[in-house]
Amino acid sequence: MSTVIDTRNGISLKVWMGIALCGVVLAILPFALGAVGQSWVRTLNFALLYVMLALGLNIVVGFAGLLDLGYIAFYAVGAYIWAMLASPHFGLHLPFWVVLPAGVLLAAIFGALLGAPTLKLRGDYLAIVTLGFGEIVRIFMNNLDAPINITNGPQGINRVDSFSVAGFAFGRSQELFGFRVTGPEKYYYLLLLLTIIIVVMCVRLQNSRIGRAWEAVREDEVAAKAMGINTRNIKLLAFSMGASFGGVAGAMFASMQGFVSPESFSLTESILVLCMVVLGGMGNIPGVILGAVLLSVFPELLRALVIPLQRTVFGDVILDPEGIRMLLFGFALVLVMIFRPAGLWPSAVRRRELSGAKGGQS
Amino acid sequence: MEILLQQLINGVTVGSVYALVALGYTMVYGIIGLINFAHGDVVMVGAMVATTLVVAMIGADPGGVSAWFAVISALLLAIPVCMVLGWVAERYAYRPLRRAPRLAALITAIGVSIIIQNVAMMVWGRNYLSFPHIIEPLVFQVGGARISLLQILIIVSATAIMAGLLMVVHRTRLGTAMRATAQNREVAGLMGVNINTVISAAFLIGSALAAVAGVMVTTYYGVAQYTMGFMLGLKAFTAAVLGGIGNLGGAMLGGLLLGIIESLGAGYIGDLTNGVFGSNYQDVFSFIVLIMVLVFRPSGLLGERVGDRA
Numbered sequence: 001m002s003t004v005i006d007t008r009n010g011i012s013l014k015v016w017m018g019i020a021l022c023g024v025v026l027a028i029l030p031f032a033l034g035a036v037g038q039s040w041v042r043t044l045n046f047a048l049l050y051v052m053l054a055l056g057l058n059i060v061v062g063f064a065g066l067l068d069l070g071y072i073a074f075y076a077v078g079a080y081i082w083a084m085l086a087s088p089h090f091g092l093h094l095p096f097w098v099v100l101p102a103g104v105l106l107a108a109i110f111g112a113l114l115g116a117p118t119l120k121l122r123g124d125y126l127a128i129v130t131l132g133f134g135e136i137v138r139i140f141m142n143n144l145d146a147p148i149n150i151t152n153g154p155q156g157i158n159r160v161d162s163f164s165v166a167g168f169a170f171g172r173s174q175e176l177f178g179f180r181v182t183g184p185e186k187y188y189y190l191l192l193l194l195t196i197i198i199v200v201m202c203v204r205l206q207n208s209r210i211g212r213a214w215e216a217v218r219e220d221e222v223a224a225k226a227m228g229i230n231t232r233n234i235k236l237l238a239f240s241m242g243a244s245f246g247g248v249a250g251a252m253f254a255s256m257q258g259f260v261s262p263e264s265f266s267l268t269e270s271i272l273v274l275c276m277v278v279l280g281g282m283g284n285i286p287g288v289i290l291g292a293v294l295l296s297v298f299p300e301l302l303r304a305l306v307i308p309l310q311r312t313v314f315g316d317v318i319l320d321p322e323g324i325r326m327l328l329f330g331f332a333l334v335l336v337m338i339f340r341p342a343g344l345w346p347s348a349v350r351r352r353e354l355s356g357a358k359g360g361q362s
Numbered sequence: 363m364e365i366l367l368q369q370l371i372n373g374v375t376v377g378s379v380y381a382l383v384a385l386g387y388t389m390v391y392g393i394i395g396l397i398n399f400a401h402g403d404v405v406m407v408g409a410m411v412a413t414t415l416v417v418a419m420i421g422a423d424p425g426g427v428s429a430w431f432a433v434i435s436a437l438l439l440a441i442p443v444c445m446v447l448g449w450v451a452e453r454y455a456y457r458p459l460r461r462a463p464r465l466a467a468l469i470t471a472i473g474v475s476i477i478i479q480n481v482a483m484m485v486w487g488r489n490y491l492s493f494p495h496i497i498e499p500l501v502f503q504v505g506g507a508r509i510s511l512l513q514i515l516i517i518v519s520a521t522a523i524m525a526g527l528l529m530v531v532h533r534t535r536l537g538t539a540m541r542a543t544a545q546n547r548e549v550a551g552l553m554g555v556n557i558n559t560v561i562s563a564a565f566l567i568g569s570a571l572a573a574v575a576g577v578m579v580t581t582y583y584g585v586a587q588y589t590m591g592f593m594l595g596l597k598a599f600t601a602a603v604l605g606g607i608g609n610l611g612g613a614m615l616g617g618l619l620l621g622i623i624e625s626l627g628a629g630y631i632g633d634l635t636n637g638v639f640g641s642n643y644q645d646v647f648s649f650i651v652l653i654m655v656l657v658f659r660p661s662g663l664l665g666e667r668v669g670d671r672a
Contacts, residue, residue, distance in 0.1 A: 067465070117653055120660045123464075124397055128603040129656055131596070132649030139646050147638055267596070271472055278469045320484055327480040333473030334455050341462030 054292035056245030062283035064238035065218030070134025076265035078250025107247025115239035156261025281343030364506035377621020378520035383598030384613035386568030392608035402595015408576025412436035429496035448569030606665020
């Protein structure tokens with residue numbers, strides 16, 4: 001206790017040490033996991049993608065309190081823009097500094113497009129409209145191969161360019177400083193950088209004028225309006241901002257996978273991201289990150305464990321491993337929510353609301 | 363003109379099924395404010411149980427079992443199974459969360475849905491089960507359009523069930539208690555209504571309707587599979603919202619309308635857009651209609667204006 005040195009800035013030495021430790025762990029993580037198997041590095045990369053998605057959705061659901069069940073549409077927009085502008089499909093191979101901003105911008109426009117007709121809707125009506133929007137985007141992607149082939153339909157677009165900066169390609173393995181660095185490991189650092197940028201943006205947004213306006217709209221829209229907040233613009237901003245993060249994640253997904261198809265952007269994915277946000281702790285950035293990492297790594301962990309575990313217990317694979325895996329996932333969702341209804345790591349405000357006397361809202 | 367009539371007949375048939383499922387959504391929503399994502403999967407279980415029983419009966423004695431006996435026993439088995447399922451889900455998954463934030467309950471419902479689907483997959487496998495064609499393929503001609511005996515049966519029995527439900531809700535003590543609980547749970551409790559019984563009853567009735575809908579779907583389309591509940595549930599939820607969620611009449615109207623919109627969309631999108639968009643856009647069409655309706659009536663067609671804190 002006595003080692004904590006409180007500085008005027010409010011950030012103690014202990015916190016700095018913690019950040020430094022996290023940095024070191026995050027920096028060597030892909031190599032440690034790469035020793036176990038490259039597939040774990042890919043899982044890690046997907047976890048980072050989901051962290052970006054969950055943070056984006058957290059702006060809409062957690063900060064502004066707008067239930068969005070079609071969030072994956074923005075991920076799809078980002079991914080498809082990358083795939084269309086940097087693949088042999090149209091013969092375009094534009095560099096990342098054109099494609100990435102284009103994806104982000106278009107995702108943000110789609111966000112506003114979704115927000116506009118839903119401004120008057122509340123709660124569950126909003127949920128179904130966003131869900132419909134997500135489905136509409138997916139159906140279009142699935143069917144826009146005729147009369148003009150834009151998205152190549154259900155086959156999807158393949159041989160998508162990977163991310164490369166000035167000849168440094170992130171897709172291939174190569175020797176760097178005497179180390180052999182694989183494609184997924186390189187992508188890990190790229191994704192980590194983007195994730196950190198998004199986390200910093202989220203933290204700064206939360207405590208900004210805009211963040212407080214979102215919170216006000218979430219708590220009471222009428223009162224927020226009375227306090228001079230332009231609720232229309234602030235809600236549209238939440239949709240666009242959340243969507244743009246989804247767009248970044250989507251573009252990264254397309255470049256990393258080298259392949260996009262409508263299958264990756266089903267409603268189930270939207271629901272999965274929502275589960276991450278709520279399970280982790282809506283509105284609390286560390287909680288959301290925790291939720292995203294847990295829910296993206298947990299199924300993979302189960303995938304690796306279920307078959308050997310059955311072999312040792314029953315001597316053979318009796319139960320369908322995929323079924324068992326999803327079954328446990330379902331039970332985990334139910335149990336976490338029953339025992340921690342505010343999420344695993346709720347924000348201080350929500351914790352206070354739930355533990356204290358519930359005023360006003362029934 | 364014949365095409366229009368034909369699409370209307372098909373639409374009303376599918377719409378009656380949507381309406382039955384939508385009623386389950388809307389009753390639960392009206393009383394505890396939960397979007398029960400697992401409701402579609404209850405329909406699926408009903409369809410699977412019915413199909414399994416009918417296949418077993420026909421297999422045991424081909425030709426000896428009358429079609430009506432098979433379908434009615436399938437219903438009599440599917441209804442209690444679904445009711446137990448709905449009751450268990452409410453008792454052990456949703457009840458502990460009654461005072462929790464609403465999104466927590468929503469995530470729980472998603473979890474329950476995943477559990478039901480995967481248990482069903484383990485029990486019945488991934489393949490489609492086909493429902494034997496036991497009901498006479500009797501077809502009547504109505505003004506150039508065709509309506510099958512099965513379609514008439516589905517429409518008539520769905521209408522009868524909905525009328526019965528309205529009677530229960532508006533004429534019986536249980537119905538009064540349900541409406542009171544929907545208005546204000548705390549005050550209803552103070553007036554001597556047993557809230558837990560009422561909520562359980564809503565789940566039991568909703569699940570029974572879901573079982574009937576499941577039997578209808580599997581006899582109509584001839585197949586059942588463990589993922590079928592998802593899309594069906596989604597459509598029914600859309601129907602409930604279209605009509606105004608929490609409103610029984612709204613769910614019925616929404617279900618019928620959605621069925622009709624879908625089949626008209628499937629029949630006419632191609633003509634309307636000169637063949638640019640085909641019938642594979644029928645879901646887009648339904649969702650766009652839904653969004654348009656909600657833009658002008660933010661609480662559905664028959665929904666009351668929701669309060670600001672709803």
